[in-house]
Amino acid sequence: QVQVVESGGGSVQAGGSLRLSCTTSGHSYTNNCMGWVRQAPGKEREGVAVMYTAGGQPDYADSVKGRFTISHDNAKNTLYLQMNNLEPDDSGMYYCAVSLGVHSGPYCPTITNPDFGYWGQGTQVTVSS
Numbered sequence: 001q002v003q004v005v006e007s008g009g010g011s012v013q014a015g016g017s018l019r020l021s022c023t024t025s026g027h028s029y030t031n032n033c034m035g036w037v038r039q040a041p042g043k044e045r046e047g048v049a050v051m052y053t054a055g056g057q058p059d060y061a062d063s064v065k066g067r068f069t070i071s072h073d074n075a076k077n078t079l080y081l082q083m084n085n086l087e088p089d090d091s092g093m094y095y096c097a098v099s100l101g102v103h104s105g106p107y108c109p110t111i112t113n114p115d116f117g118y119w120g121q122g123t124q125v126t127v128s129s
Contacts, residue, residue, distance in 0.1 A: 002026040002118050006096045009123030016086050020123060022079040022096030029101040030054070033108035034072060034079045035116060038125075040092035047114035048094070049081060052105035059111050063089070086127045093122040 008020040020036065035050035049070035051058035058070045069082040079096060097116030102108055109115045 002098075002100070004096050004098055004118050004120035006094065006120040006123040009094060009125045011126040011128065012086055014087055014127055014129050016127070017082070017084045018086065018125060019083065020081040020094055020096070020125075022081075022120060023077060024079075024098055024118070027100055030074070031102055031104075033099040033102045033105075033116065034070075035097050035109065035114055036070065036079075036081045037095045037097055037114045037116075038090075038092040039095070040089075043092070045114070047109075047111035050108060050111060050114065051079075052102065052108050054105075056105035061111050083125070086125075088127045088129045091125055091127045094125050095122045096120040 003025045006022045031054040033052055036048040037045055038048050039045045048064055049060050051070050053072045067085045071080045097119045099117040
């Protein structure tokens with residue numbers, strides 16, 4: 001059974017940084033689409049960053065470009081989201097999501113349609129002004 005587990009959320013002041021981590025288990029696929037999706041109370045789900053673990057450039061929501069960086073450590077099978085210069089509008093529940101065994105990057109879910117196959121339980125990020 002595939003499991004997706006996030007960690008690293010917390011509370012910070014505006015301008016601070018956090019790094020989220022995500023590990024997956026229960027599968028042996030290496031060519032995967034992985035991403036971070038967030039949802040604030042009363043707001044719709046928003047794709048934050050997506051990437052294809054076998055190569056290609058990651059994609060970001062316009063609101064986080066230049067501040068957030070998504071990366072994947074193949075040896076540790078861990079996805080990261082480095083979040084710098086955080087703003088109060090970045091607050092919300094952050095979900096790690098994955099689609100397994102994808103043929104190539106163009107077939108990955110997108111920022112505007114983050115329709116991944118597996119999701120974690122989420123980790124809370126709170127940014128105070």
